[in-house]
Amino acid sequence: MNKKELELYVHIPFCVKKCDYCDFLSFSCSDEAKVSYTRALLKEIDSQPDMEDYQVVSIFFGGGTPSLMEIDLMQKITEQIRGKFHISDQAEITLEANPGTLTMEKLQAYLQMGFNRISIGCQSLSNTELIRLGRIHTAEEFYESFLLARNAGFDNINVDLMSALPGQTFENWERNLREMADLAPEHISAYSLILEERTPFFQKQCDLDLPDEDTERLMYEKTQDILREYGYHQYEISNYAKAGYECRHNIGYWKRVPYLGFGLGASSLKNEERYSNTSDWKEYLKKSDRPESIKKSCEKLSRKDQIEEYMILGLRMNCGVSEKDFSGQFGCTFDDIYHDVINKYVKTGYMQRTEGKITLTRKGISVSNIIMADFIL
Ligand code: SF4
Numbered sequence: 001m002n003k004k005e006l007e008l009y010v011h012i013p014f015c016v017k018k019c020d021y022c023d024f025l026s027f028s029c030s031d032e033a034k035v036s037y038t039r040a041l042l043k044e045i046d047s048q049p050d051m052e053d054y055q056v057v058s059i060f061f062g063g064g065t066p067s068l069m070e071i072d073l074m075q076k077i078t079e080q081i082r083g084k085f086h087i088s089d090q091a092e093i094t095l096e097a098n099p100g101t102l103t104m105e106k107l108q109a110y111l112q113m114g115f116n117r118i119s120i121g122c123q124s125l126s127n128t129e130l131i132r133l134g135r136i137h138t139a140e141e142f143y144e145s146f147l148l149a150r151n152a153g154f155d156n157i158n159v160d161l162m163s164a165l166p167g168q169t170f171e172n173w174e175r176n177l178r179e180m181a182d183l184a185p186e187h188i189s190a191y192s193l194i195l196e197e198r199t200p201f202f203q204k205q206c207d208l209d210l211p212d213e214d215t216e217r218l219m220y221e222k223t224q225d226i227l228r229e230y231g232y233h234q235y236e237i238s239n240y241a242k243a244g245y246e247c248r249h250n251i252g253y254w255k256r257v258p259y260l261g262f263g264l265g266a267s268s269l270k271n272e273e274r275y276s277n278t279s280d281w282k283e284y285l286k287k288s289d290r291p292e293s294i295k296k297s298c299e300k301l302s303r304k305d306q307i308e309e310y311m312i313l314g315l316r317m318n319c320g321v322s323e324k325d326f327s328g329q330f331g332c333t334f335d336d337i338y339h340d341v342i343n344k345y346v347k348t349g350y351m352q353r354t355e356g357k358i359t360l361t362r363k364g365i366s367v368s369n370i371i372m373a374d375f376i377l
Contacts, residue, residue, distance in 0.1 A: 003086065006054035007252045010041070010077065011263030012066040016101070020134035023196035025265040025279055026064040037264075038073040040288035044262050044277075045080045047289050056085045057257070058092040058249040065121075067097035071109045078113040087114075092248040094119055094158075099137035099145040107152035117247075118149050119158040119189075124165060125176045132166045134200070146183060156245055158187035163223065164216040165193055166201075166208040173219045174226065181230035186245035190223050191238050192216055217366060224362070235318050237368055254313040256306075272301045303330070304377050307337060311375040315368070320359030334358065341374045 014029045014037075015022075029037075059081065066074075081087070094117040095110055110118070124130050125139045137145075149157055161180055163173050180188060193210075195202050211219070224234055232240040236254070239247065253259065260268045265279040275298040278284050287293040301309070307330055314321035327333055334342060342358060345351035350364035350371055364371055 003055040004053055005057045005252065005257050006051065006085070007249055007257055007259035008056055008059045008081065008085065009249075009259060009261040009266055010059070010061045010066075010081075011261065011266040012061060012063040012069055013037075013264045014063065014068050015065045016068065016098075016136045018134070019136075020132075020200040021193060021196065023199050024064065031070075034069055034073060036285055038069075038076055040285045041077055041263055042080050043289040044291060044294070045077075045084055047291050048084060048260065051085065054086070054258070056081075056087045056091055058252055059087070059094070060249045061095045061115075063096055065098045065101055066095050067101040067106065071106055074109070075113060082114075092117055092156075094247070094249060096121065097145070097149075099142040102145045102148055104148055104152055107149055107154065111153055116154075117156040117158065118154050119160065119187075120145060120149070121160045122146075122180070123160060123162045124168075125179050126168075126172060129165050129168060129172070129176075133162075143183075146185070155186070157185045158189060158247065159183075159185045160189045160191070163190065163192050163219045164211050166210055168211055170211075170215055170218060170222070174222060177223060177226050178230075181227060181232070184230075184242075187239070187241045187247060188227060188232060189239050190227075192220065220366060221362075233318075237316050237365055251317070254317055256309060256313065272306060274299045274301060306330070308376055311338070312372045315358070315360055315372060315375070318359065320357045323356045323358070337377070338375065345371060345374075 011025070013026050014034065015026045017028055018026065091114075093115045095115045096119045098121045107118075120142065122142045123133060123135060125142065127138050130138060146157065146159070159180060161176060163176075165173075177190070193201075195205055201208065223240075227234070227240045231242060233243065234240050235246045236250070239250065241247070256269070258270045260270065261277065263277065264281065264284050265277055267274060267276040275295045277294045278287075278296040284294055310326065310329065311321060321334075323334055342351065342353065345364065346353055350361060350367065352359055352361055360368060360371065
């Protein structure tokens with residue numbers, strides 16, 4: 001019998017210190033906290049009901065800074081996962097890391113644990129910009145970590161870069177991007193800075209000297225051109241890869257492959273039910289062996305929710321959404337539901353409809369938020 005696909009996400013909420021723009025669930029911690037958290041994670045994984053009909057096609061350790069964890073703790077978590085789930089031989093297994101927290105010993109241990117992809121949060125190659133962001137590392141430390149990962153044997157590396165940073169000019173951004181592409185990572189995630197509420201950046205936004213909207217748009221458009229020049233293809237609004245190195249974990253997420261999230265605040269999607277773990281540290285540590293009691297929210301997705309998600313997540317990808325797949329899943333056509341909205345955007349050149357697919361055009365990608373809002377029923 002063919003097993004169904006499943007993805008796993010493990011949240012490691014620890015960071016050396018909080019960056020000034022960050023609203024992720026992350027904080028600094030003691031060594032004891034890491035040990036207690038690992039114990040709780042192991043219990044949570046172990047108490048999952050068996051999923052014999054599923055095979056795990058990707059695992060993503062995100063954070064926070066998973067590379068802050070000690071090797072023995074990571075070994076325990078990965079062993080627990082392997083003991084509990086059937087992992088495909090071809091599974092993509094990613095670890096998020098920050099410069100300055102990697103050593104050759106750790107990297108070699110990750111390879112032995114089965115990690116085959118590493119994602120390094122760099123954000124900028126300018127030390128001035130890194131200081132403004134409140135990052136813990138310098139550009140030199142990023143280069144060191146990148147080369148260490150390469151020399152250890154990682155042949156699938158992603159780097160995160162951010163544009164529209166305080167004080168950043170178009171030329172600064174272009175320099176960052178070209179220097180990064182010169183290093184030839186297999187994958188580049190290039191995001192614009194977003195001001196999130198409850199962050200120091202949000203409080204002091206008037207003093208940040210952010211690039212204006214036109215410059216920000218130009219940075220985005222130029223990113224597509226520059227990275228194409230270096231042999232990357234854009235496969236999603238903010239993601240670029242060399243051929244064959246698209247992030248399978250994220251594609252699964254955009255295609256709504258079921259996933260289980262473990263750890264503080266982690267969310268899951270299974271049987272068209274979405275639920276999230278508590279974000280309360282003490283509660284998580286105390287109750288992690290009873291998955292029902294750490295669920296903070298649980299939402300049964302209606303058919304309408306599923307259709308909206310299918311369109312909004314699917315349109316993020318350059319391959320777009322497939323008419324055949326849509327009618328296979330929902331028993332109706334795009335036109336039954338979205339005839340007017342699709343026609344409007346096709347006529348105005350923001351979308352195209354070809355070979356049984358609907359995709360955003362380049363013009364559409366730059367206003368994707370507005371277009372996607374129109375797909376909410
Ligand atoms: S390293 Fe990442 S997760 Fe940690 S505080 Fe900075 S942006 Fe947030």
